[in-house]
Amino acid sequence: MSDFTLYIGNRAYSSWSLRGWLACKIAGITFAEKAHDMAAADWPDFVRAASPTSKVPVLRHGKVLVWESIAIGDYLADLFPKAGMWPNDLAARAQARAISAEMHAGFANLRSSMWMNTRRRFPGRGRNPGSLADIARIVALWDETRRRFGAGGPYLFGSRFTLADAMYAPVASRFVTWEPELSAVAKAYVTAVWEHPFVVEWRKAADAEPWTIAKYETPGP
Numbered sequence: 211m212s213d214f215t216l217y218i219g220n221r222a223y224s225s226w227s228l229r230g231w232l233a234c235k236i237a238g239i240t241f242a243e244k245a246h247d248m249a250a251a252d253w254p255d256f257v258r259a260a261s262p263t264s265k266v267p268v269l270r271h272g273k274v275l276v277w278e279s280i281a282i283g284d285y286l287a288d289l290f291p292k293a294g295m296w297p298n299d300l301a302a303r304a305q306a307r308a309i310s311a312e313m314h315a316g317f318a319n320l321r322s323s324m325w326m327n328t329r330r331r332f333p334g335r336g337r338n339p340g341s342l343a344d345i346a347r348i349v350a351l352w353d354e355t356r357r358r359f360g361a362g363g364p365y366l367f368g369s370r371f372t373l374a375d376a377m378y379a380p381v382a383s384r385f386v387t388w389e390p391e392l393s394a395v396a397k398a399y400v401t402a403v404w405e406h407p408f409v410v411e412w413r414k415a416a417d418a419e420p421w422t423i424a425k426y427e428t429p430g431p
């Protein structure tokens with residue numbers, strides 16, 4: 211039996227859950243998934259029992275509990291150094307950590323105006339000065355990272371899908387849903403992430419999920 215359990219919310223909407231789940235997949239571990247509907251009446255009980263912050267994802271590994279998506283990635287990268295979860299080259303690794311931290315800490319306007327819904331398309335919606343400024347910064351950092359470190363493959367650091375890609379996978383999903391204007395490099399990167407086998411597996415599981423949350427199902431005014 212697996213010694214790892216990952217607690218997550220709705221696969222269609224929970225972008226942080228996707229990041230933690232991708233970290234587990236990149237690490238190559240076998241893990242149990244405990245998913246729960248964030249709109250269910252007993253969600254507060256579920257999340258309070260699972261997580262010290264009442265947020266998901268949370269990874270339990272035996273007696274070790276790790277919360278915060280970025281910390282889950284780092285824990286697994288320390289545990290499995292051969293998995294290559296961060297790039298090996300020091301400059302690339304610094305870039306990967308910096309852009310991952312930037313994602314973890316920022317882009318609040320994009321996150322609130324263009325939420326993740328892997329099942330839906332709202333082309334052209336969600337655009338406002340704040341979300342467009344966040345998108346411009348993300349496109350700039352993707353363009354720069356791909357140009358400096360991306361040779362040899364379609365991901366931010368080339369052929370290997372790293373924790374930095376895991377951090378930005380929900381953004382790629384948002385861009386599929388909301389279809390903002392993107393550079394050619396950013397468009398190609400979105401397609402590569404959307405078609406990555408781990409992301410396809412997550413999307414299929416999201417499609418099969420019986421839960422919907424009404425406020426994430428329409429694009430708003």
Ligand SMILES: N[C@@H](CCC(=O)N[C@@H](CS)C(=O)NCC(=O)O)C(=O)O
Pocket residue numbers: 219223224225226227248257264265266267277278279280314
């Ligand atoms: N900074 C946290 C964010 C986690 C987070 O906000 N998770 C959301 C789901 S995507 C959550 O659990 N929200 C609790 C709730 O809605 O009750 C991380 O990186 O894991």
